[in-house]
Amino acid sequence: MKTLILTGAPRNKGHTAELTASLAARLDGEVEILSLDHRKDITPCRDCRYCFTHKACNIQDSMQEIYQKLDEADRILFAAPVYFYNIPGSMKAVLDRLQVYWAAVVRGDRPSMDRKGGILLVGGAPESPRQFAGAIQTFQYMLEDLGVKCTGVVTMGGSDRAGLSDRPDVQKKLEELAEQLNQS
Numbered sequence: 001m002k003t004l005i006l007t008g009a010p011r012n013k014g015h016t017a018e019l020t021a022s023l024a025a026r027l028d029g030e031v032e033i034l035s036l037d038h039r040k041d042i043t044p045c046r047d048c049r050y051c052f053t054h055k056a057c058n059i060q061d062s063m064q065e066i067y068q069k070l071d072e073a074d075r076i077l078f079a080a081p082v083y084f085y086n087i088p089g090s091m092k093a094v095l096d097r098l099q100v101y102w103a104a105v106v107r108g109d110r111p112s113m114d115r116k117g118g119i120l121l122v123g124g125a126p127e128s129p130r131q132f133a134g135a136i137q138t139f140q141y142m143l144e145d146l147g148v149k150c151t152g153v154v155t156m157g158g159s160d161r162a163g164l165s166d167r168p169d170v171q172k173k174l175e176e177l178a179e180q181l182n183q184s
């Protein structure tokens with residue numbers, strides 16, 4: 001089983017990285033963690049609409065390798081900190097290239113939802129109901145376009161003051177998500 005975790009945190013040793021590593025350590029099979037932060041080698045989507053008629057993106061850059069990884073993965077997860085109630089801009093610029101998967105709606109070849117995935121999010125402010133709503137909506141929509149059922153969402157608010165080691169509740173949720181993802 002292959003799991004691809006796409007992360008959008010600029011801080012390599014931040015809380016998002018810690019949650020991601022903690023989940024990855026619990027997953028069966030091969031796990032790849034791929035950073036989408038500040039990817040100067042990936043052009044933002046130009047809405048050229050090539051993908052409305054072709055099952056591919058016309059822009060030949062490093063995103064082509066990521067499409068291949070996305071197509072080959074059995075499990076796909078997104079991990080990010082929230083920046084102003086959504087995912088960081090540099091990650092969003094890369095993920096807008098998932099338009100090629102959304103365009104299946106126009107092409108009429110939507111995938112079946114036979115893969116599993118999930119979402120990890122961190123926020124500095126104390127946990128609140130609205131804190132992660134924007135980011136969850138964005139990621140869930142993208143997972144759906146990829147034909148991935150979102151098995152679980154793990155959020156950790158309050159990261160300005162406490163980390164994963166202080167949060168047994170978040171550790172438990174990571175364990176539960178890993179268990180779900182490890183089931184066939």
Ligand SMILES: Cc1cc2nc3c(=O)[nH]c(=O)nc-3n(C[C@H](O)[C@H](O)[C@H](O)COP(=O)(O)O)c2cc1C
Nearest residue numbers: 009011014015016081082083084085123124125159
């Ligand atoms: C530009 C920017 C915007 C942010 N916006 C929010 C926000 O809307 N809500 C929140 O809870 N935290 C916000 N934060 C705090 C980050 O989510 C927090 O620092 C988080 O721990 C960063 O993840 P990392 O530790 O993986 O780097 C923001 C931080 C930055 C730099």
